[in-house]
Amino acid sequence: MSEKTFYLVSLGCAKNTVDSHSMATLLQRAGYVAVDNPRQAQFLIVNTCGFIQPAREESLRTLAKLAHNKRKGQMLIATGCLTQRYREQVAQEVPGIDGMLGTRRWMDILDLVERLNARPPQPLYHLPDDATVGRDERGVLRAAVQGVSAYLKIADGCRRPCAFCAIPLIKGTLVSRPMEVILEEARQLQATGVKELILIAQDTTDYGHDLGMQDGLATLLENLIKVVPEIPWIRLLYTYPGAISDRLIDLMASQPQILHYLDIPLQHAHPKILRRMRRPANMEWVYRTIEKMRRAMPDLTIRSTFIVGYPGETEAEFQTLLDFLAEMRLDRVGAFTFSFETGTASEPLGDPVPLEVKQDRYNRLMELQSKISLQIHQSLIGKNLTVLIEGSNRELSVGRSYRDAPEVDGLVLIPGQFDPGEMLTVTVDSALPNDLIAHPTL
Secondary structure, X not given: OOOOEEEEEEOOOHHHHHHHHHHHHHHHHOOOEEOOOHHHOOEEEEEEOOOOHHHHHHHHHHHHHHHHOOOOOOEEEEEEHHHHHHHHHHHHHOOOOOEEEEHHHHHHHHHHHHHHOOOXXXXXXXXXXXXXXXXXXXXXXXXXXXXXXXXXXXXXXXXXXXXXXXXXXXXXXXXXXXXXXXXXHHHHHHHOOOOEEEEEOOOHHHOOHHHOOOOHHHHHHXXXXXXXXXXXXXXXXXXXXXXXXXXXXXXXXXXXXXXEEEEOOOEOOOHHHHHHHOOOOOHHHHHHHHHHHHHHOOOOEEEEEEEEOOOOOOHHHHHHHHHHHHHHOOOEEEEEEOOOOOOOOOHHHOOOOOHHHHHHHHHHHHHHHHHHHHHHHHOOOOOEEEEEEEEEOOOEEEEEOOOOOOOOOOOEEEEOOOOOOOEEEEEEEEEOOOOEEEEEOO
């Protein structure tokens, strides 16, 4: 084990990945070296996820394993969503932890490491909870680069009232990052050769609301395409139903850099369920807006997520969701069974839908969507797509088209060896529910 070394595990979503990269940057600036083997690290850092019960269990297992194998002189640090909301529970269940940071104080990682390096060490479990993200970032690039793709965080926290969601309890309300900072970071990413810029936040369509902006996401995009003309792909994730403006649609349709891909977590399709979720319940808006977007961008790919087994969900209400999917034929769909979360607005509703009913509904929904996705993919056979190559061996290359966000969507498989980062035009040969098989276009 060498001093001034760290081993960092990042769990959960892409927003957590950005925080992990930011912490690593702070440590590396101070002379700490990242290592791939935990036995070689002085500091073991786990950036946890605490969104739902399975994620909390994974975080606790990861911490417990590192604590159990911790060697003399090693320090274990828990950061992120789980420690923000459940720090006392984490300290009790994993006694080998030496320090903690909540998700709102990731920028204090260096201060914590230096305290733990003191003689004697000063274990620290409670740091101030003030939401400083976006205001005191010490010049750290708030992006996570993976190959030639980069996630760029434009805001943190959320002010939406969704009854099932613990994010506001964990991260606080919306804090948008200054536009000039985002633009400068995008310039830096362009200079490194990034080909895909992915804008993320809990709700990207709410960007700038706390800064007094109206339609802030569209304003940000208008400025972004001016300052990063060499980045061919700009992708939007996590947009909110009801907040997709005509201006944003027109901008996406008219600017080739902005991919015709939109992630809209709708969560359900029955108005009564949506009202109980405290989500936008105007399904007329959903139908009208999707039609408007598809008219402006006939090749638009829409991704959405849904919750099944929400408290009080009847079979008829679930069938409404299936009927909606059959009619709207969304390209990409993820689904989750309802996870009971204490402290949320849905807590008084309990968790009355039996687990076996939830699982049955999940299976039926995903079976339907698999057929829809396969049919959509089959309609692409013979057509050309631009693919961003992510990896290859001597016989096969793997990439993504504009239709595929990293990690959550499918891949395009191409015979032959092509360089990672290359943008290649291919012709689709065959289709699977999630992936496409293609050959280079002659």
